[in-house]
Each structure stands twice: as C-alpha cells, then as structure tokens.
Amino acid sequence: MSPLAFVAAIFATSVLAGGAGALLGLGGGILLIPVLTLVFGVDLHYAMGASIVSVIATSSGAAAAYLKTSLSNVRIGLFLALATVAGALVGAALAGVVPTRLLQLLLGVALAYSTVATLRQIRIELPEPTEADPLALRFGLEGVYYDAVLDRDVKYRAMRVAQGFAAMLGAGLLSGLLGIGSGAFKVLAMDHFMRLPMKVSTATSNFMIGITSAASAGIYFARGDIHPLLAAPVAIGVLVGAAAGTRLMARLRNTTIRKAFLPILGWLAVSMILRGLGLWLP
Amino acid sequence: MTATRTVDRRIGRILMVGGLVSIALMLAGLLIYAAHGHPQAREIVRVIHNREAGRAVDVFTSLGDVRRALAQRPPDPLAVTALGLVCLLVTPVLGVAAAVVGFLRVGDRDYALIAGVVLAMLLASFALAAGG
Incomplete structure (x- = not known):
C-alpha cells in the first residue's frame, strides 16, 4: 500500500x-485497535x-455538540470523574x-452479567x-434535554448514586x-446503576472519557507511542466522525442506542x- | 438551570476551539509534508508496521522535541502535526479548567471545588508521567 x-x-x-x-x-x-493491528498491520x-x-x-x-444540546451533563460527568480519575491514579x-x-x-464475568442485565432492559x-x-x-x-424523537423535554435525576460512584x-x-x-x-454504570436515559449516559461518558484519557496521554506521548503520521489522520478522521455521530444521535431512540451498545458489551466480556484465561493476547 | 447552561456552553466552546485548532495544525502539517514530496514516507510506514525495525526519527517525545523541530528553517512539517496532537491532548484539561472558572463565576462553590479536585488530579498525573 502506498503511503498516501x-x-x-x-x-x-x-x-x-x-x-x-x-x-x-x-x-x-x-x-x-483491532482494525489497526489486524487489518492494517500497525505495530501494537x-x-x-x-x-x-x-x-x-x-x-x-462529540462533547462540544452534546454540551450545546444539554445531552452531556457536566455536573454528573465531573462528579463521577472524581471517582474515575482517582481510581485510574491508584x-x-x-x-x-x-x-x-x-x-x-473477574471483569469479564462481571461484564457478561451486565450484558444479560442490559438485555433485560433493552426495550x-x-x-x-x-x-x-x-x-x-x-x-x-439531574437535568433536562429535548428529545427530538419523542418531541418533548425529558427530565431525569440520577438514582443509586453511591453504587454508580463505586462502579x-x-x-x-x-x-x-x-x-x-x-x-x-462508564455508560454501563450510568445506564444500569444510575438509571439515566441512555442518550445522557453515552453523551456524558463522551465528556468524561476525554478527561480520564488526558491523565494517561502524556505517558504515551513521552514513550514515543504517538506517531504523527498515524495519529494525525486518526485524530482528524475521528473528530469529523464524532461530529457527524452527534447529529445522528438526535434522531435515534434510547432503545436503538442500547441495542447498538449491547454487542460491544458482549464482545468486551x-x-x-x-x-x-490466557487464551488471547492483544 | 440557566447557570448550568452557561457553564456547559463555556466548556463546549473550549472543546470545540481546541478540536478546530488541532485539526487545522495537523492538516497543515500533513499537507506541507505531502507537498514536499513526503520524504521517507515509505520508510515511516514500514516503521509504523514494525517498531522494532527501527526507531522512527519523526516521533516526538517531548515538547522540547517539537519546539526544536519547529525552530528549524524550514520547520519540520510533521512537528506542526505533532503540535496539533499536543493541542488535542491538552484540550480536555482546558475544559476542566474552564469548568472551575465557570462554576466560580456562577457562584457554585461545590462544583468549582469538584472540578478543581479533578483538575489537580490530572495535573498530578502529568507530573507523575514526567517524573516516571
């Protein structure tokens, strides 16, 4: 394959x-990661x-757009970021x-259980x-967002906060x-424990993942793992794709997003x- | 709710500007690199496939590396791209800093404190990364 x-x-x-x-x-x-390594043969x-x-x-x-439409909840995101960033440091x-x-x-078994639990609330x-x-x-x-599919404002408040924080x-x-x-x-903890609307869960997770990852990004950079000729096309493509994804989200139901999330959860488990079990390494 | 929306918009703006500045720098670097006949591109792609084949000379591991490559005449186009990547990596941190300021301005001390603690932990992790 030519460089271009x-x-x-x-x-x-x-x-x-x-x-x-x-x-x-x-x-x-x-x-x-699987596509880059398995399809394009990129070094891990x-x-x-x-x-x-x-x-x-x-x-x-994504978060820039979700914050504008109030789908990302900054308070919930920052409150939970206290737990994720502290956990990541430890x-x-x-x-x-x-x-x-x-x-x-143990994590795989917990995820397998969560997959079944999510399946139960799929509708x-x-x-x-x-x-x-x-x-x-x-x-x-708590918060409120306008749901274009339901054509109304949806008010919500987090439940089982202590469990969500622990997760x-x-x-x-x-x-x-x-x-x-x-x-x-993060999506699982907000959807499953805190019972937030699925769209709010994924949009707030989008806001949070940037914060948690920033904590480790410096380490990858200093290690020389961020190659400009690979990372830049990835970053530009992802930024464009994420902006398009936020437009699609407004037109989807919470249940549709949960259905799309389920295979990812199963795959992770x-x-x-x-x-x-030591049967797979990547 | 209005106060929260003000903070939301402020953070959203920071994230959007951070993203746009990063894209502009990365794209500019890549285009200049391509316009220069992309020297050693094949070699670079070979190294991306197998790092053990040789340490890529065009990988930057510190801000000092990027600064030196930018100071060259003409500047290294991939250093411009790397600067865009650095901008992207610090954007979420700026977003949290904007949250601290935003919550202070609307008088929400609880959340200014929460955002401040998150920011302090992020800075601590950067310090640990630099030390390690």
Whole structure:
C-alpha cells in the first residue's frame, strides 16, 4: 500500500470509529485497535498511542455538540470523574502488583452479567422515576434535554448514586491497572446503576472519557507511542466522525442506542474472559 | 438551570476551539509534508508496521522535541502535526479548567471545588508521567 493510500484508509476507518464512539460513549479504542493491528498491520504500541488520541478526539468532537444540546451533563460527568480519575491514579500505581489475569477474568464475568442485565432492559426507552436519591439531591445530579424523537423535554435525576460512584471508582481502577479505556463501563454504570436515559449516559461518558484519557496521554506521548503520521489522520478522521455521530444521535431512540451498545458489551466480556484465561493476547 | 447552561456552553466552546485548532495544525502539517514530496514516507510506514525495525526519527517525545523541530528553517512539517496532537491532548484539561472558572463565576462553590479536585488530579498525573 502506498503511503498516501495508507493515510487515506486510516482516515476513512477513523471517521467510522469516531461516529460509533460518539453514539455509544466509547473512545473507539475497542474498535480501532483491532482494525489497526489486524487489518492494517500497525505495530501494537503505535495502535495504542493512536487509540488514546482517538479517545480524546471523540470526546472533544462529540462533547462540544452534546454540551450545546444539554445531552452531556457536566455536573454528573465531573462528579463521577472524581471517582474515575482517582481510581485510574491508584490503578496505575498498583500496576504490576496486582495479578492482571485474575482481574481480567473477574471483569469479564462481571461484564457478561451486565450484558444479560442490559438485555433485560433493552426495550425501556426512559427509566421510571423512583424515590429521590439523597446524594443526587445534594449534588444536583439531574437535568433536562429535548428529545427530538419523542418531541418533548425529558427530565431525569440520577438514582443509586453511591453504587454508580463505586462502579466508576472500579472502572477507573481497572483502566489504570489494565491500560484499557473505560467508556463502556462508564455508560454501563450510568445506564444500569444510575438509571439515566441512555442518550445522557453515552453523551456524558463522551465528556468524561476525554478527561480520564488526558491523565494517561502524556505517558504515551513521552514513550514515543504517538506517531504523527498515524495519529494525525486518526485524530482528524475521528473528530469529523464524532461530529457527524452527534447529529445522528438526535434522531435515534434510547432503545436503538442500547441495542447498538449491547454487542460491544458482549464482545468486551468475551475478550476479557479469554485474556483472563490466557487464551488471547492483544 | 440557566447557570448550568452557561457553564456547559463555556466548556463546549473550549472543546470545540481546541478540536478546530488541532485539526487545522495537523492538516497543515500533513499537507506541507505531502507537498514536499513526503520524504521517507515509505520508510515511516514500514516503521509504523514494525517498531522494532527501527526507531522512527519523526516521533516526538517531548515538547522540547517539537519546539526544536519547529525552530528549524524550514520547520519540520510533521512537528506542526505533532503540535496539533499536543493541542488535542491538552484540550480536555482546558475544559476542566474552564469548568472551575465557570462554576466560580456562577457562584457554585461545590462544583468549582469538584472540578478543581479533578483538575489537580490530572495535573498530578502529568507530573507523575514526567517524573516516571
């Protein structure tokens, strides 16, 4: 493949990854790393460097639009970022001390359970309001957005905040320990524990993943894993794709987004279990 | 709710400007690189496929690297691209800093503090990365 064709193909792939990431609240690493390494034969280090760039690009590209339409909730995002960033710092410090494979296996099993739990609520467009959570009231973890599909304002308030916060702490810890992004876990914690509308969950996750990834981006840069000729087409493609993804999100139902999220969750569960058992390495 | 929207818009603007400046720099670098007949591009792509084949000379690992390559005459186009990447990587941090200022301005001390703690942890992680 000629250098120009290589850059063009990487750009096109990144537009798709950015679009999917913006819709599903993921950084795109889960989609991008396998494609870059398996299809384009990119060295794993550079693929991971490009992936961290893609997470921040998705976040900046999507969150700018989601903040304008109030789909991203800054208060919920920052409140939970306390847990993920602290968890990531502790996780990075513990890396090499804690048995990684056992962790991956436990995480895989937890994700498999979450996949089944998400499957059960697949048809729920908006969660039923229940008794107000005192922490949600204290910290104003609520909001309102205009839902173009339902053609009305949707008001929501976070539920089971303590569980959500604990799950985020765990997500941050694992991302620090295992060097994985944790967009999927953030969406899961907001959708499953805190019962936020799915669109708010993925849009707020988009805002948060940029913050969590910025913490480790410096390490990748200093290591020389961010190659400009690979990372730049990825970043530009992802920014363009993420901006397009935000336009699509407005036209989709919460249930549609959850259905698209489910295979990603299942794939993560299987890959974590296989890694935990030592059957798969990438 | 209006106060929250003000903060939202402020952060959104920072993220959008950060993204646009990054794209402009990265694109400019890539286009100048292509216009110069992309020297050693094949070699670079070979290294992207297998890092062990040789350390890529065009990878920047510090801001000092980028600054030196920009100071060359003519400046290294890939350094312009790398500067765009650096802008992108610091954009979320600027977003959190904007949140601190925004919440202080609307008088929400709780969230100014929360955003401040997140910002402090991010800066601590940068310091740890630089030290490690």
